[in-house]
Amino acid sequence: MVKYLAKRFIEMIPTLFGITLISFFIIHLAPGKPTDALSEMNPKMTPEARERLEKYYGLDKPIMVQYGLWLKRVVQLDFGESFSMDRRPVMQKIWDTKQPIAERRLFITFMLNLMAMIIILLIAIPIGISSATHQHTLYDKITTTTVFVGFAIPSFWLALLLMMLFGVYLDWLPISGLKSMNYDTLPFWGRMLDRARHLILPLFVIAFGGLAGNSRYMRSSMLEVIRQDYVTVARAKGLPEQQVIYRHAFRNALLPLITLIGLSVPGLIGGSVIFENIFGIAGMGQLFFNGVMARDYPLIMAILTIGAFLTLIGNLLADIGYMLVDPRIRAQ
Amino acid sequence: MKKALLSIGILLFLFLLTAGCKQKVSIPETTAGMQAVNGQPVFGDALIEGTIGEPSNLIPMLASDSASHSVAGQIFNGLVKYDTDLSITGDLAESWDVSKDGLIITFHLRKGVNWTDGVEFTADDVMFGYKTIIDEKTPSAYKEDYLQVKKAEVLDRYTFRVTYGKPFAPALTSWGSLVVLPRHLLEGKDITKDDFARNPVGLGPYKLAKWVSGQEVDLVSNKDYFKGRAYLDQYIYKVIPDAATMFLELKTGGIDMMGLTPIQYTKQTDTPFFKANFRKYRYPAFQYTHLAFNQKHPWFKDKRVRQAIAYGVDKNEIVDVVLFGLGTPATGPYVPNTWPYNPNVTKYGYNPEKAKELLKEAGWQDTDGDGVLDKDGKPFEFTILTNAGNALRKNTATIIQWRLRKIGIKVEIRTVEWSTFVNQFIDKKRFEAVLLGWSIGLDADQYDIWHSSKTKEKELNFINYSNSEVDALLEKGRRTFDIEERKKAYFRIQEILAEEVPYIFLYVPDATPIVHARIKGIKPTAIGISYNLPKWYVPKPLQRHALAP
Numbered sequence: 001m002v003k004y005l006a007k008r009f010i011e012m013i014p015t016l017f018g019i020t021l022i023s024f025f026i027i028h029l030a031p032g033k034p035t036d037a038l039s040e041m042n043p044k045m046t047p048e049a050r051e052r053l054e055k056y057y058g059l060d061k062p063i064m065v066q067y068g069l070w071l072k073r074v075v076q077l078d079f080g081e082s083f084s085m086d087r088r089p090v091m092q093k094i095w096d097t098k099q100p101i102a103e104r105r106l107f108i109t110f111m112l113n114l115m116a117m118i119i120i121l122l123i124a125i126p127i128g129i130s131s132a133t134h135q136h137t138l139y140d141k142i143t144t145t146t147v148f149v150g151f152a153i154p155s156f157w158l159a160l161l162l163m164m165l166f167g168v169y170l171d172w173l174p175i176s177g178l179k180s181m182n183y184d185t186l187p188f189w190g191r192m193l194d195r196a197r198h199l200i201l202p203l204f205v206i207a208f209g210g211l212a213g214n215s216r217y218m219r220s221s222m223l224e225v226i227r228q229d230y231v232t233v234a235r236a237k238g239l240p241e242q243q244v245i246y247r248h249a250f251r252n253a254l255l256p257l258i259t260l261i262g263l264s265v266p267g268l269i270g271g272s273v274i275f276e277n278i279f280g281i282a283g284m285g286q287l288f289f290n291g292v293m294a295r296d297y298p299l300i301m302a303i304l305t306i307g308a309f310l311t312l313i314g315n316l317l318a319d320i321g322y323m324l325v326d327p328r329i330r331a332q
Numbered sequence: 333m334k335k336a337l338l339s340i341g342i343l344l345f346l347f348l349l350t351a352g353c354k355q356k357v358s359i360p361e362t363t364a365g366m367q368a369v370n371g372q373p374v375f376g377d378a379l380i381e382g383t384i385g386e387p388s389n390l391i392p393m394l395a396s397d398s399a400s401h402s403v404a405g406q407i408f409n410g411l412v413k414y415d416t417d418l419s420i421t422g423d424l425a426e427s428w429d430v431s432k433d434g435l436i437i438t439f440h441l442r443k444g445v446n447w448t449d450g451v452e453f454t455a456d457d458v459m460f461g462y463k464t465i466i467d468e469k470t471p472s473a474y475k476e477d478y479l480q481v482k483k484a485e486v487l488d489r490y491t492f493r494v495t496y497g498k499p500f501a502p503a504l505t506s507w508g509s510l511v512v513l514p515r516h517l518l519e520g521k522d523i524t525k526d527d528f529a530r531n532p533v534g535l536g537p538y539k540l541a542k543w544v545s546g547q548e549v550d551l552v553s554n555k556d557y558f559k560g561r562a563y564l565d566q567y568i569y570k571v572i573p574d575a576a577t578m579f580l581e582l583k584t585g586g587i588d589m590m591g592l593t594p595i596q597y598t599k600q601t602d603t604p605f606f607k608a609n610f611r612k613y614r615y616p617a618f619q620y621t622h623l624a625f626n627q628k629h630p631w632f633k634d635k636r637v638r639q640a641i642a643y644g645v646d647k648n649e650i651v652d653v654v655l656f657g658l659g660t661p662a663t664g665p666y667v668p669n670t671w672p673y674n675p676n677v678t679k680y681g682y683n684p685e686k687a688k689e690l691l692k693e694a695g696w697q698d699t700d701g702d703g704v705l706d707k708d709g710k711p712f713e714f715t716i717l718t719n720a721g722n723a724l725r726k727n728t729a730t731i732i733q734w735r736l737r738k739i740g741i742k743v744e745i746r747t748v749e750w751s752t753f754v755n756q757f758i759d760k761k762r763f764e765a766v767l768l769g770w771s772i773g774l775d776a777d778q779y780d781i782w783h784s785s786k787t788k789e790k791e792l793n794f795i796n797y798s799n800s801e802v803d804a805l806l807e808k809g810r811r812t813f814d815i816e817e818r819k820k821a822y823f824r825i826q827e828i829l830a831e832e833v834p835y836i837f838l839y840v841p842d843a844t845p846i847v848h849a850r851i852k853g854i855k856p857t858a859i860g861i862s863y864n865l866p867k868w869y870v871p872k873p874l875q876r877h878a879l880a881p
Contacts, residue, residue, distance in 0.1 A: 032751025050790060056471050086389045087524050096545065103544065160576050168583050175580050176572055177547060181380075181877075280572040282546025289573070290386075295751060 001323075001330075008319065012312045019308040020074070020301070024067050027300050033059060034083035034295045057083055070301065079302035084294055090302040094284060106306065108178070109276070109283035113268040115199070116206040117261070124211050125257070128218020132253075133245060135223065143215070151212030155271065159205045159278045166201065174198050176280035202279045206271060210264070217260055222253040255326055262318025265311045373853060373869040375553075378566035378877040382578040382587040386571045387549060389529045390540070393465045393472045393510045403549055403569060406865070407534035410508030411439050411458065411492075414774050416857035418670055420504055424453065424512060424535075425492075434499035434813045439507065441490040445558045447514050448539045455492040459484060461511035462494075464523060471524065477506035499811045501818060502775045537562040537866040547571055552879070553866075563853070563869035565879045582610075588848040594724075597844040598656040610846050613856050616669070617843040620662045621728065621769040622835040623716065627796045629764055631712070638833035639680070640690035644739045645732050646682035651839050654727045658844055662837035664826035665770070665778055669858065671815065672776035674823040677830035687739045698740055705740035713742040717757055718767040720747040728838060729767050759789050761796070774859070776822050777810045782829075797834045850874040 034057060054060050058069070073080055079090040094106050101107055127147065131140040167175035174180065178198045179191075186194060225231065226249050234244045272285030284303055291299035323330045387400040392408055395401055411425040422428070425439040445453040464470055466478050480503065483495040496503055514533055518526065532540060535558070538551035549569040553562040570587055572578040579596060581587045583605075592601065597612060606612075623645075625632040632638060647661035666673040691697075696705040696712055705712040716732065718725045726747060733743040748757065757763050770781065780786050783806050784798035802825055809821035829835070845861060847854060853868045854861050870876070 030751070031755045033755075052468070053471050056469075084388050086529055088530075093545070099544075105546065160580075163577065163580050168580055171584065175584060175586060176574075176577050177570075181568075277573045278577055280547075280570075280574065280577055282544070282571070286546055286573060 005316075005320070008316055012316070015312060016305070016308055020071070020305055021067065023304045023308075024070065024301060025063070027295075027297060027304075028063055028066075030295070032295050034297060070298075074301075074305065079305075080298040082291075082299050083296045084291075084299070090298050093287060093299065094302060094306070103282075105282060105284045105287055108281065109269070109272050109285055110310075112199075112202065112206070112281070112283065113272065116203055116210065117264070117268065119203060119207040120210040120214055121261075123207065124214035125218050125254075127211070127215040129222050129245065129250065129253075131215070131219045132222035132226065147212040147215050150208040153209070155205050155209050156274055156278050158208065159201070159275060162201050162205065173200055175201075178281055202275055202281065205275055206268075209271070210268075213264075214257065214260065217257055218253065221256045222249060225249045225253040228252075251325060255322065258318050258321045258325070262314045262316075262321075265314035266307065269307045269310070373563050373867070374872050375561070375563050375869075376565055376872070376878070377850075377870040377875040378568055378879075379564050379589060379851060379865075379868065380568045380570055380587045382572050382581060382590040383569045384571075384573055384575060384578070386546060387569070390532045391513070391523060391529045393461070393470065393474060393513075394524065394529065396473045399569070403551070404532070404534075405509065405536070406538040406551055406567060407532055407536045407540060408509040408512055409534075409536050410510070410512060411441070412504060412507055413509075414505070414859055416859055416863060418774060418858060423508075425507070428504070430504070430813055434811075435497075436493060436495045437504060437507075438487070438491060438493045441492065442558065443490055445535055446556060447516075447533050447535050448554055448556070449514075449517070449533050451514065451516050453512075453514075453535055454489045455486040456489075457512060457515045458492045458507075459486050460515035460519060461513040464513060464518075465511055469522070469524075472510075474510055477502060478511070499813065501810045501813055502773075502777045504813075505775050538567050541566075557866065559866065562866035564851075564865075566877065567865070582846070588851065590846060592844045592846050594654070594656040594658045594844070597658060597846075601846060606846075609849050611849050611851075611854070612844065612846045613854070613861050614658065614842045614844050615856055615858065615860060616660060616667050616840050618667055618774065619769050619771045620665065620667070620840045621725065621767070621838045622662070623732065623838060624766050624768060624795045624835045625833075626761065626763055626765065627798070627834060628761065629714075631714070632764070634694050635832055636690045636694040637696070638836075640687040640694070640739070641736065641741070642680035642833050642836045643683045643687035643690065644736050644741070645680075645836060645838075646735060647680075647838055649682070649735075650728050650731050653731060654724055655839065655841055659839045659841040662840050664829055664837055665772065665781070665835075666776070666822070666826070667772060667840050671819060672822040674826040677826050679830075680833075680836075682735075684739050691739065696740070703740060704742050711742065712740065713744070714764040715744040715746050716765050716767050717746050717748065717753070717763045719750045719753045721750070724841070725767050725769070732767075758794050761794060776818060777806075778825075779806045779810055782806060782825070795834060799828060799832065802828055850876070 033054070051060075058066065061069075070080065077091075079094075081087050082090050082093060095104050124147075127143050131143050134140050163175045166173040174197055178195065180186075180194050180198075183191060183194055226245070228249075231244060231249050234248050235241075239248075269285070272283060273289050274285070275281070276283045276285040277289055284306075287299065288303045290296070291303065383399050383402070385397055385399040387395070387403045388397055389395040389400055390404045390407060392401060392404045395404060409423050411423060412420050412428070413423040415421040424442055424445060426442050428437055428439045430437050439455075439458070441453070441455055441458070447453060462478060462481070462484050465472050465475060466481075477500075480496055480498075480500050481494050482497045485493050487493055494503075494507075512535075513523075517533055518528060521528075523529070530543060534540075535554070537554055537557045537559070539554045540549070541552040542548075542550040548571060551567040551569075553565050553567075555561050570581070572581060572587070575593070578587065578590055579592075579600070582590055592612070597614070601610065601612060623641075625638055625641075627633065651657060651659045651661055660668055663677050663679055664674060668675070691705060691712075695707045697707070698705050700706065702711075716729045718729055726745070729743075729745045733745055736743050758766070772778075780792045782793060782797055782799075782802055784793070784800075784803050786793040787796050787798075805821040805825050809818050809825075812818060829837075843860060847861070850870050851868050852871065853864070855864060857863065
């Protein structure tokens with residue numbers, strides 16, 4: 001077990017290296033340079049001034065050299081300084097040590113996605129199971145339609161409609177951000193409530209879009225499992241249906257879902273870019289969006305590397321989970 | 333099944349719970365109250381402005397985004413500034429003298445102005461700012477004006493003198509807030525790395541209280557501001573990256589002020605709610621949108637073809653349809669009712685007959701009867717290129733496409749992401765016509781856009797416009813301080829541009845901010861509304877926010 005994990009961990013290193021190499025070249029291939037935002041269409045900017053700026057950012061060197069320099073720093077866990085005008089260290093932007101943990105961008109994005117993931121699983125798994133056990137009933141059809149509608153609706157559009165309904169017309173929930181203006185003056189429970197109120201809409205939007213995939217996988221794998229002989233045996237020996245489904249079928253039906261969860265990390269991070277912008281949430285996705293627009297290479301690379309790392313960790317955790325629930329894999 | 337119901341139940345419960353306990357800032361005013369209460373300015377309350385982009389750097393010389401300049405503008409002042417009639421007036425400089433030959437400017441600074449940390453502002457601070465901006469190591473996009481300075485000297489504590497090699501008309505206005513920095517805090521430090529950019533000490537009407545990255549920038553009034561403490565205690569910028577979300581926040585009272593789009597201005601805010609609770613303002617923005625022709629392109633080399641296209645486009649229609657009437661048809665590269673603007677130039681009203689005539693003269697005729705003009709066997713087809721993500725420009729291009737089709741010209745529209753657009757098409761001069769906008773500085777000098785020497789890659793005369801008379805006039809306009817002389821030069825330039833049509837000047841859009849009605853003291857002028865922000869106030873009964881002790 002330990003040996004296997006160590007092996008998996010070592011395998012991650014070349015994969016991560018490959019991902020950063022490809023990412024680095026791709027973002028440098030995109031037309032435009034970080035100096036564009038500073039100098040484009042600015043009548044006071046001369047070509048000499050541009051050159052000075054490019055030299056300042058180290059963009060005059062060949063791309064291989066740039067990658068080498070970048071890699072050298074990253075190995076020491078230093079993602080460099082942002083190319084944007086504030087010149088702050090990239091790590092400081094993603095994980096600002098001067099702010100409380102709950103205000104740090106990586107934490108915000110991570111927690112939102114974790115919460116969304118938990119909500120998705122809490123809803124998708126029961127929906128999947130019940131649709132499987134009630135296959136072809138009206139309930140199955142309704143849930144199927146609902147989750148597919150959720151899957152098909154563009155999340156930004158749904159977000160705006162919900163904001164209009166709950167924020168403007170009903171005036172129940174705040175529209176954007178993660179806390180109110182008067183947050184600091186609230187008592188502890190008031191703060192918790194304030195946070196919760198701000199989280200409802202974003203979490204709902206992420207979760208609604210993510211239900212379809214998970215619940216459909218759950219349904220199909222459940223359908224497959226309940227046709228297996230051992231389920232028939234369980235029923236034949238007179239076990240109550242509840243026990244047959246949740247004790248015998250459920251565990252085996254869960255296996256494909258675990259892989260799916262591990263693979264969903266990049267999708268969630270990508271989704272963060274969209275909903276963090278709509279809901280005005282100061283997370284990593286919003287930072288990434290601004291970084292891409294400004295061609296802020298160190299920032300983009302840092303977020304991509306962190307994203308890739310989280311994805312690989314997700315895969316690893318999925319594999320470990322797989323081993324825990326499936327003795328067959330453990331034996332290998 | 334049961335579990336599914338349970339979780340849905342929990343979710344619903346959560347909804348009801350949170351909906352029940354909403355805590356809301358009480359809004360005391362009624363519609364009638366808001367109209368009636370006026371009276372004397374009083375201190376208190378906060379103005380919350382929505383901003384799409386977050387400021388990046390509060391040192392003005394290092395910032396190039398409008399969000400940063402907007403915030404820094406409340407924290408720093410300059411030696412001079414523009415008055416509401418676009419003349420130049422003193423700010424930190426009480427007065428100044430310009431030598432007869434226009435080469436030496438001597439600023440006499442105000443005495444007794446303090447930085448917010450209590451240290452007095454002196455000529456050394458200006459000198460420090462100047463030395464910093466011309467420093468090789470300072471990555472500032474605004475260096476060029478200061479590199480024209482031959483000599484700068486501190487004559488005494490309150491006198492600062494600069495000497496130029498050649499007379500340079502934009503010289504005076506360059507001594508704004510870009511070069512005023514506290515020497516006592518920054519000397520010997522690397523300003524690109526110092527914490528100052530996120531935690532500045534200024535001397536303007538507001539000072540920075542709190543900056544939560546990606547969320548908000550809170551300013552509080554500087555009680556010792558040399559022109560008197562601002563009435564609004566707080567000025568808060570709330571970062572809302574999505575424009576639709578921002579409008580919803582405006583509706584629910586989350587923000588007090590934002591810039592509206594034309595459709596928001598004319599339709600979405602045309603409701604009793606908005607009329608009662610908000611005031612809208614409208615004035616020409618300092619920018620214009622144009623269709624620029626590549627002067628090297630064989631078809632567009634012919635002046636008659638450019639004129640014909642100008643006749644074939646209906647500017648009024650574009651203003652009405654694209655801007656919902658919120659703009660003015662442009663006739664040249666200046667904003668109407670500003671001193672360099674020449675109202676008496678050739679105007680190209682919509683006249684398709686004349687357009688066809690001119691095209692015929694230039695040899696364009698529909699010989700094969702397919703509805704598209706042709707010459708030497710080639711149909712008249714060209715592409716208008718513009719940047720993606722700007723709906724106004726795309727709509728404008730579409731209308732032009734439709735109008736030009738009527739005079740037998742086939743137009744394709746292509747939109748490209750900004751960075752790609754500039755690098756691959758503008759810089760390489762790979763375009764036939766582009767639809768773009770220019771922001772116009774408050775000074776009339778447009779040397780970089782029209783002078784024939786400015787056509788290299790990355791320079792701004794990317795259409796390769798070249799006219800020796802315009803070159804001479806541009807040179808003349810920036811080398812004299814005499815406003816009448818300058819006016820003559822710029823008037824003539826506009827006549828030539830109108831005759832030669834290197835660009836079709838389409839429209840000057842209006843800026844359309846909206847501000848909550850409880851905020852009083854706003855007086856719109858040619859330079860907008862925010863110039864007198866420290867004088868804005870909220871009458872006591874209407875105040876909403878109190879400063880936390």
